[in-house]
Amino acid sequence: MSDFQLHQQLAQDCFKVGSFGLSELLIMNDSQYPWFILAPRRANVKEIYQLNTLDRQTLLNESCLLAEILTDLYRPDKLNIAAIGNLVPQLHLHHVVRYQTDKSWPAPIWGKFASVPYAGDQLAQRATQVRVALSDHLIK
Template sequence: MSNFQLHQQLAQDCFKVGSFSLSELLMMNDSQYPWFILVPRRANVKEIYQLSAQDRQTLQNESCLLAETLADLYRPDKLNIAAIGNLVPQLHLHHVVRYQTDIAWPAPVWGKFAKLPYAGDQPEQRISQLRTALANELHDGF
């Protein structure tokens, strides 16, 4: 765990939200979708199967907790959860809230449109809302 470093691309593209017991929680700087990312704090891990059995279970639990919370907060038409990693090899799970009215629907969001960064205090508002909803499970970021 001490060798963990967040991939530079994730650090550049995201805001830090907080930490679960295993994973860092990030928010993608793209205001077109509520888009959050879990990154397990394990060095040199690219795939879920490379985690220990205990870490795999913890990641699954964190992902489900995040998904349930996002569903409660945003009432999506669909929640896309994916571990793609073609451009960023560090294991990370995307959780993207989708609506039939969003710009990319029904296609995947990956590389479909240029990101539209948040403006003003929008990111702080969204992050604060999620931190409040996850207050019992989330602690300050890394």
């Protein structure tokens, strides 16, 4: 576990919100969607089935908790949760808040449009909002 290192692409594209027991919670720097990522702190894991049983259950619990918080905060028309990993092989779960009014609806967001970074302190504000909502569950 101590040899876990966040994939370079995730580190470049995201900002750390906090840490759950298993996963790092990240926010994608794309203002077009509230978009969060869970990255389990397990080295050399590409797929969920490669996690041990306890870690699988923990990841599911963390994902469900995050999904509930995002739904409460943002009231999406749909919350997309996906583990794709074609470009970033390290296991990570995307949680993307979707609205029928977003520019990609109803198609998937991947590869549709270039990302639009948050302006000013908007990224920090959004991260703080979620961090506060999860404060009883984050370890740091």
